[in-house]
Amino acid sequence: MDQHIEDINRVITNAIAVMEDSKIQIYEICETARGELDSLMQELDIVLEENAKTIKKVDELEADYRRARIRLTEVSKDFVRYKEEDIKLAYEKATQIQLDLMVYREKEAYLKTRRDDLQKRVRNVENSIERAEMIASQINVVLEYLSGDLNQVTRILESAKTRQAIGLKIILGQEEERKRVAREIHDGPAQSLANIVLRTEIAERMLIKKEFQLVQDELIDLKGQVRSGLEEIRKIIFNLRPMALDDLGLVPTLRKFVQDFEEKTKIHTKFELTGKEIRMPSAMEAAIYRLVQEAYANAQKHANASFVTLEMAYQPDLVTITVLDNGVGFQSELVEFHASHNSHYGLMGMRERVDLLEGRLEIDSKLGQGTKVMYQIPITESRKE
Incomplete structure (x- = not known):
């Protein structure tokens, strides 16, 4: 019997060593992922800011191009007031604005694609961090049990009082996980949703000066949906752990x-x-x-x-x-x-x-x-x- 206990102790000791090493590796992975997440968030902020500036520039160029087309039409029809040189200048100006508009539209499309890609990568990294933290939490629970004295196993399992303690420990572990998830939701998605609301308001102010009524209505609806989602997340936080x-x-x-x-x-x-x-x-x-x-x-x-x-x-x-x-x-x-x-x-x-x-x-x-x-x-x- 003693030999069996020693063998089991040796196996469990090796398992504990492996899990301790795995826990350190998971921690390092988490830290690396958090660093990558910070970098992605900084790059995303830059892209969002640049995208807003580009959208504003595209709007300005579209307005300039409309005025240039009107000017070109005027000088092309009135040969009495305007000379050939005036027509040439109006044509060159309209052409240059058109080229600039094409360049900035391409830049806008690129920035939107880049923004979507960064947002997707941010979500993937956040999911990876969450999974790694969950695995680390599970390893901690296993290590805590494996670190116990094997010679007490029989008495532990037979003791009703200890059975109760084990049950409470399981419940405590579940509640600790719920509190962690609540903090993650509060610091992550809730903050992101608040930021999205702010950016939709900025986009709304930029678009309200133009004739993009459908786009404006869509943004207003999106803002309402985001605020509703934010409220729901806060309710989830309370339900997870009052x-x-x-x-x-x-x-x-x-x-x-x-x-x-x-x-x-x-x-x-x-x-x-x-x-x-x-x-x-x-x-x-x-x-x-x-x-x-x-x-x-x-x-x-x-x-x-x-x-x-x-x-x-x-x-x-x-x-x-x-x-x-x-x-x-x-x-x-x-x-x-x-x-x-x-x-x-x-x-x-x-x-x-x-x-x-x-x-x-x-x-x-x-x-x-x-x-x-x-x-x-x-x-x-x-x-x-």
Whole structure:
């Protein structure tokens, strides 16, 4: 037995060494990619600025060319007032402006192509950085587990308390990833969208002086779409990780969630609290928040409810969360069937989260009489903050 443990230890030690080396290489790849991203963003800014100047110059040359054509027509028709030299000068000027216009139009087309290429490369590099960071995060999780003492594996797996800790660690890892994605979206796409809005406003001011009404309308519509996308991204950021959860706690965050749910869905809601809130580890509060979120999502998507109530009851060693709706309901005896088949009610995911918290899930529903979802989560001393 001891020999087997030593062999396994040796294999795991080698695996840890390889992963540590891989982690360093991934970090170097990330740093290189970030450097490339900075360079691409600087070049893109230059191209965008040059493109704006070129568009302005093309507009000016088009106006000059129209005036030159009008002038050429005038001098060509009036042989009394204008001499042959005047006609020649007007023709040469119109020709020169036409040549300049062709050159700047080609330059504009090139800059637009270059801009599109740079934007595509920027997106690819950002995706590469995101994938590399995700892999590094996964390697860290694996390293953390592999670095444990193998002699304790049997006792760890047999210990219910450690099983709970492992479950909380998994949830914590998921929540940390959500926070990272939220930061990435805020610092990346959200900033890019804000920049696009600014540039469309500049383009709108340049075009508004011309007769390009259709182009102007298209830009205005684009600006509205971008602003809508920006608002949606900010909502995604909140859904990924409500900042109030860490700062204010579970109860205030759920109050806000219920209010936002009512404003968004027009489904009437009610929040009732019994007892005094007990702060728990961040991972536990996040898991409970997700359970409530899932129950409300089910009430919205499947129950066709017009009223949803959230009840929270704190006891010294237990917190009970109950979500009731007045929707269409379903047959309670089919709950297990739905859970085992991972149906649209999301019961499997809810049960898994509750099991990780060593809690209990009860669902009571009847056709035409709504649904009641109740979570009971134990609060031990080790789970209090």
